[in-house]
Amino acid sequence: MAVHAPLRAQEVPTVYDYWKLERGNASQYLYQGLSDRAFSLLEKRQGEIGKLQTQTDWQRRQAYVRQQLAKALGPFPEKTPLQPVVTGVLHKTGYSVEKLYYQSRPGYYVSAALFLPNQRAQKAPAIIFCSGHTxxxxxxxxxxQMILNYVGKGFIVLAFDPIGQGERIQYQDTDLFKGATKEHSYPGAQSFLAGISPAQYFIWDGIRSVDYLLSRPEVDPLRIGITGRSGGGTQSAYIAAVDDRILAAAPECYITSFDKLLRSNGPQDAEQNLLHALKNGLDLADLLEVRAPKPTLIVATTRDMFSIQGARDSYIEARKAFKAFGKIEHMNMTEDDAGHASTLKNRESTYAFFQKYLNNPGSSKDQ
Structure with a gap:
């Protein structure tokens, strides 16, 4: 895999023509002003990152990032009984599916499904699958397709619905909020007004999903992975950054840099924006670096709305952290020439990644 030279904030990227920040456009004056403040903060962060050399340096940085993530998210609630309920079981060729729900907070229900391969190790590796905006x-x-490929390769998969999706739709009586993006951003705006990052709710659902997996006797607690595309890439990056029980993480079609994001599509859904993250010196690469040296894979596409330049920049920066820990090979990236989509190459690279680092060898071919 080729290593790509990082782009500096001052450069005008030309790989793909999707940059939307226009100087001199009166309709963008406010956005320009806010972006310029962000770029100044990101430049300061780059200066601090450039000083990090040793493992001790990066460990101090990790402690700082954990502290700032905790500040941005606010205190998580107390862990209360999940009270899981299995509502039915589907028996398929080679696997079964348990339909279930549990409570990540009292009275706050998470709908999910547990996919169990018939042929598996006594204590099998498990993958948490986070869904994007569908x-x-x-x-x-x-x-x-991705879930069942993992199951066919001997992984247990727990897939859960984010709030506002699947069986957790909130605004059923109106067309105004149809779609996962609006389902997230409307309550997200109210959450920000209350001083709470809406990401906290998404992340806490993921942490409690790990708790549920570890309650199952079929699961090996030392071989837990997480993945997901788009909004699921966001969730998997966040959850893996704050939950040490996750060994291997492969966020797909999400990782970029704030520098490139602000120059292109701009800020995304409410849960994809952490309170005071830029002010406190955080970028998306920090979600990877705080995990070092645990196995991590960026899954990206060249024509994604999440800039490929930013993904490459984050990859190159994160490898410095992993190198300082003596595990540069644990920071990986796969990319394919496509839009915001799952591709055959990236799926097979992701299967191979989990097969290697969750110690579950076999064919990585996509079925």
Whole structure:
């Protein structure tokens, strides 16, 4: 895999023509002003990152990032009984699916499905699958293909619905909020007004999903992975950054840099923006670096709305952290020439990544 030279904030990227920040455009004056403040903060962060050399340097940085993530997210609630309920079981050729729900907070229900391969190790590796922005949640055809490939390769998979998707739709009586993006951003705006990052709710659902997996006797607690595309890439990057029980993480079609994001599509859904993250010196690469040296894979596409230049920049920066820990090979990246989509090459690279680092060898071919 080729290593790509990082782009500096001052350069005008030319790989793909999707840059939307226009100087001199009166309709963008406010956005320009806010972006310039962000670029100044990001430049300061780059100066601090450039000083990090040793493992001790990076460990101090990790402690700082954890502190700032905790500040941005606010205190998580107390862990209360999940009270899981299995509502039915589907028996398929080679695997079964338990339909279930549990409570990540009292009275706050998470709908999910546990996919169990018939042929598996006594204590099998497990993958948490986070869904992107589809109303169907993990039931979409694209996500089912990935989930069932993992199951066919001997992984247990727990797929859960984010709030506002699948069986957790909130605004059922109006067309105004149809779609996962609006389902997230409307309550997200109210959450920000209350001083709470809406990401906290998404992340806490993921942490409690790990708790549920570890309650299952079929699961090896030392071989837990997480992945997901788009909004699922966001969730998997966040959850893996804050939950040390996750060994291997492969966020797909999300990782970029704030520098490139602000120059192109701009800020995304409410849960994809952490309170005071830029002010406190955080970038998306920090979600990877705080995990070092645990195995991590960026899954990217060249024509994604999440800039490929930013993904490459984050990859190159994160490898410095992993190198300082003596595990540069644990920071990986796969990319394919496509839009915001799952591709054959990236799926097979992701299967191979989990097969290697969750110690579950076999064919990585996509079925």
């Amino acid at each position: 109303d169907q949640g993990f039931r979409s055809e694209t996500y089912q």
